[in-house]
Amino acid sequence: MIRPERDLPMPFRAVWHALYWTFERATWQYDIMVILILAFVWLTPPDWIGDPMAHGQGPIGWVIGLVNHP
Amino acid sequence: MTFTGLVGATFWLPLRAIIALCVRLRIHPNVLTFTGVLINVAAAWALALGHFVTAGVIMTLANIFDFIDGKVAGELELSSDFGGFWDSVMDRFSDISLFVGLTYLYSTLGRTDYVMVTALATMFTILTSYTRARAESVVAKCKVGFMERPERIVLFMIGAFTNRMAAVLWVILVLSVATVFARIYYTWRALNDPEMQS
Numbered sequence: 328m329i330r331p332e333r334d335l336p337m338p339f340r341a342v343w344h345a346l347y348w349t350f351e352r353a354t355w356q357y358d359i360m361v362i363l364i365l366a367f368v369w370l371t372p373p374d375w376i377g378d379p380m381a382h383g384q385g386p387i388g389w390v391i392g393l394v395n396h397p
Numbered sequence: 398m399t400f401t402g403l404v405g406a407t408f409w410l411p412l413r414a415i416i417a418l419c420v421r422l423r424i425h426p427n428v429l430t431f432t433g434v435l436i437n438v439a440a441a442w443a444l445a446l447g448h449f450v451t452a453g454v455i456m457t458l459a460n461i462f463d464f465i466d467g468k469v470a471g472e473l474e475l476s477s478d479f480g481g482f483w484d485s486v487m488d489r490f491s492d493i494s495l496f497v498g499l500t501y502l503y504s505t506l507g508r509t510d511y512v513m514v515t516a517l518a519t520m521f522t523i524l525t526s527y528t529r530a531r532a533e534s535v536v537a538k539c540k541v542g543f544m545e546r547p548e549r550i551v552l553f554m555i556g557a558f559t560n561r562m563a564a565v566l567w568v569i570l571v572l573s574v575a576t577v578f579a580r581i582y583y584t585w586r587a588l589n590d591p592e593m594q595s
Contacts, residue, residue, distance in 0.1 A: 345543075345575075346575040346578075346579065348541060348542050349541050353398075353401050355399055357399065358399045358401050365555070368552075368556070368565055369564075373563065377508075377510065378563035378564070380449065380560060381560045
């Protein structure tokens with residue numbers, strides 16, 4: 328029987344652990360997951376995902392705009 | 398201490414005081430559970446009207462009741478099988494109410510795409526709790542998967558307070574799908590993998 332948690336090579340194993348979550352709350356793995364989620368929620372420009380209630384480019388869009396038009 | 402552990406410890410202090418007050422007043426935990434649901438319905442109403450910050454404030458209040466009912470039951474020695482059952486059913490009622498509010502909002506805005514995202518997130522939220530409940534009738538424990546109720550509640554509040562509900566819905570949807578499949582896979586392995594059985 329294949330056991331992905333030990334048979335998969337990195338970085339696939341990390342992705343596996345993120346989706347097949349077995350860690351407790353308040354662990355460093357949990358902290359990383361929370362930071363990634365908050366980064367997605369707060370940094371993704373609302374226009375990119377067609378947010379019906381929020382508009383604009385958000386922080387990422389602002390940085391891209393700054394790079395394109397310094 | 399981890400970052401999330403520190404956040405949890407910070408919120409634990411005021412909650413401890415509210416639990417002590419409820420214990421002193423001998424408020425029955427089932428009443429606390431039901432009050433939380435009623436307040437959550439009000440939050441769903443605010444979401445339906447697009448008043449996200451108001452919804453966030455109401456959700457925060459509702460979830461205090463949601464969080465403390467079990468602790469108050471323990472301290473008053475009123476824990477019971479029915480209390481656990483009542484709490485689980487009311488939790489589903491609260492969850493689905495919030496999704497219904499968002500479904501109404503997006504449908505009034507004519508956004509079929511987000512009506513579908515919300516509907517799918519609702520489906521997999523229900524399946525998240527169902528898969529665990531059903532799995533634990535055949536295996537000892539099935540607690541795999543990230544997107545459980547506390548995570549969902551906090552995400553809803555973050556989405557409401559910061560007006561990022563669409564991104565939050567995507568996170569809830571994707572991680573709920575992952576959680577459901579993780580629980581199916583875990584249960585299959587627990588029943589078929591000799592290494593896990595030993």
